[in-house]
């Protein structure tokens with residue numbers, strides 16, 4: 001065996017295992033070793049299932065497990081339910097929670113032969129943009145360990161970027177796949193709402209949440225989406241299979257020319273407030289697309305500026321309702337010596353939830369309360385519709401919109417923790433995609449020089465609902481199918 005396992009893409013590994021150039025056992029072992037060496041200082045995984053993973057790998061080697069991902073080692077964000085290990089959402093309230101069932105996306109991965117290495121760290125209940133809100137420990141950005149990996153899927157992003165798994169699943173309610181993907185220099189897709197079943201994804205804001213792939217190459221993301229997408233009768237918001245398009249295979253469009261495509265640019269996403277290197281990446285991509293013969297058109301998304309306010313009303317309202325179940329009785333940590341029933345609920349929740357989660361429950365409860373419902377929640381729903389209509393209108397003029405996923409490269413730990421609003425504003429280029437239910441794909445776009453550090457920056461492609469195949473096609477035209485480089489991260493000393 002002379003392949004460098006942890007440098008390989010998911011598809012390369014799958015093919016090498018199938019061709020018996022390497023065993024699934026060797027592949028899993030290589031990742032477990034790298035995790036053992038690096039995870040303590042990165043904090044990407046909160047649980048590693050070494051024994052179970054090796055057992056699964058042996059089953060692949062014995063031909064008992066087959067499929068499109070046979071033997072491929074994958075990490076799972078720890079807000080996805082698994083019957084093995086715990087499902088903690090990086091919250092103290094669920095620290096000991098063992099799920100009685102597997103999320104559909106997890107079940108589909110395993111049915112395709114994937115080897116699940118472990119569960120990755122996140123902002124508590126996926127609320128955050130830096131993974132600093134994890135109740136356990138922050139995750140570090142493998143490109144510069146003094147900086148955040150983004151969030152909330154920061155553990156998954158760091159694991160992929162540091163070669164601690166071949167690919168990972170994340171979840172994205174307002175940017176939690178695309179923003180950490182951009183800040184860690186990998187590929188991340190927020191699928192069309194309804195394309196991937198949410199069964200077993202611990203709900204944050206149910207009308208916005210989606211599970212999606214985080215990978216090092218565009219084709220890996222396409223394959224991973226192929227495996228996890230599809231109708232699930234157990235999720236009432238799951239789209240019918242024909243919504244995706246008859247026979248659409250996300251890998252098929254890769255490599256197809258983009259010369260007939262119209263790519264939209266919206267002035268609302270190109271601002272002087274962005275890091276100039278972020279804007280330069282857009283300019284370079286535009287030049288490249290023009291060279292390929294694509295047409296660049298200007299589109300207008302006039303309600304963009306209301307996105308953050310709208311999102312933080314809708315998301316917190318839904319969260320306040322979804323998180324009511326964690327009360328020490330139905331689910332979660334129960335306080336030791338409650339004085340009475342009310343105290344049992346109150347103290348269990350006070351002890352179990354972190355500050356940001358409490359802040360959001362209070363915000364959401366307030367905007368849903370009688371007297372404020374019309375002024376906040378209902379109005380936010382109306383603005384949400386206007387934001388959706390902006391996109392509908394724009395997509396009559398173009399096939400996809402090119403924009404940055406973030407305003408800046410990764411920020412330093414603590415930079416925004418004292419100022420929730422600054423943290424929320426960080427999501428300015430990602431939340432509208434969720435509000436509109438459309439797909440958004442973040443891809444690596446090289447590096448910015450910041451204080452003598454090379455930090456990844458990304459590009460984002462937004463498209464109409466169920467246009468994932470087209471987004472992959474444009475992404476592949478822009479960055480080819482070279483895997484994103486692994487972070488040149490070394491253990492200190």
Ligand code: GLN
Nearest residue numbers: 126128172173174175176
């Ligand atoms: N940063 C956003 C929030 O805190 C998005 C999180 C997410 O997509 N899960 O709500």
